[in-house]
Amino acid sequence: MENPIVIENLKKSYGKVQAVDNVSLEVAPGEVFGLIGPDGAGKTTIIRILVSLLSPDSGKVFFLGKDVSKNPVFVRSHIGYMPQRFSLYRDLSVEQNLRFFGDLFHISRAKQGKQMEWLYNFSKLRPFKNRLAGALSGGMKQKLALSCMLMHEPEVIVLDEPTFGVDPVSRHEFWDILKTLAEHGITILVSTAYMDEANLCSRVALLHEGHILAMDKPKTLVQQFQHPIFRLESNQPYSLYTKLKTTEFADSIHLFGDGIHFSDKDQLGQRTIVRKLKEWNIEYDSIQPVQANLEDLFLERMR
């Protein structure tokens, strides 16, 4: 069977800015595929082309085996799309919003009822079904928007930074829901600017300035990281960092919340590193090897 989302050599520029530069990727059935990258990496452009709202300069996009540029009506009626700024009707209740989206997609009332029951099970919005959408908390609005786009039972859903500005507990809950949907066989493409969410995806593409820096399972990506990382801790992180910047280690250090990460490209090993730091009279509290994370990988590849 062909993969539900196939993107081949996609290019799109806005004036002089190459927003998407030769991106190719495929999303397999039931996958939670993450487009991970900062603002301006090209995430939204890729998504808008996929849902037929934007034409590429070149390259092909296939949705359920059909060429998106030739079948926009098919795409729009079969895909579930949650844009960055989703719109709910604030003065309609939760249930009225769900019915409205059901009606838009010509779903029969009976079928709508069934689908709503299923959606209430994991959104936990049932107790709030008569509450106005405008009176919901941020996390609940997010879940309602997700439910609305699932009313027509799409096999593939596409979400553009759904967790932006949402607190960690609601984000956690939202990702749990995505996981449940994937277990029901729904294929999910989701974008985020936050690396910690990458670990919740089955596969990710790290995007930067329109390029894919790396693409694989999150675990495989960090295991592939070629050299060891050491973490240096100090109660004067800023002065330690500025001192290290004046040494031959300058290009191998990065500031992290839990300390300074040194990526040991030349395979010096801990003993040599410690000796050099002593030679240079650089003081620190501790040094230990740590597992590289996706941010280490991103920092290395984006140079």
Add this chain to the structure above:
Amino acid sequence: MNRNYSDGEFAVEVSKLTRDFGHFRAVDAVSFSVEKGEIFGFLGANGAGKTTTVRMLCGLLMPSSGTAAVGGFDVYTQVEQIKNSIGYMSQSFSLYEDLTVRENIQFYGGVYGLKRKEIRRKTEELLDYLNLWDHADQLTRDLPLGWKQRMALSTAILHDPNIIFLDEPTSGVDPASRRDFWLLIYELAERGKTVFVTTHYMDEAEYCDRVSIMKQGKIVEIDKPEVLKEKYGSESMQQVFINVVSEVIGE
């Protein structure tokens, strides 16, 4: 990280601070203090009362009861002094996109009431510092997001305040720019500035000297990130936060 900053002086001192909106108690007898030169992370779920607290500390909202002093000034009676001693930068920072870099700096200098000579000096200082001379006369909209963010912080502190409030400062920037931004924050703290950060992103919490976690109007945890991680047996602040706050799921 365990940064050394303590000299026992407080930049923010809050005792039993409370704010009601009608029958709803948004902030419920909150007490805490932030030391001079500290980087303090102010965390909590949506609707926990963070914004209300910050608004009271910035002199934008009167408390219902309790006391709070910011930079030694009373939030009830010395609002103007507070506004002069704090800088504020939000996630939707307010640079003028169709002004050049230089014009933005000059504009904010004017807003903060700096004299013309000072503005000229500050402009040069800042362009040096941010390494933006080559882009001084370029429109702000054409700058990469990471540069805009550093510029927004720099303009928010043109009047040399001692306390800086940052509201989700690094949302959406790439990992390298985020590090540049945090280096800037560390540098400010080294110079004795107090940095008060609110954020939903727990990797930012890891950079703070201490964090507090708010839940339903109350501060339920306040300590160093590594102490909280140990207390909850978690490897990340993300997990600590979820453990502390998760009882409010579903509201």
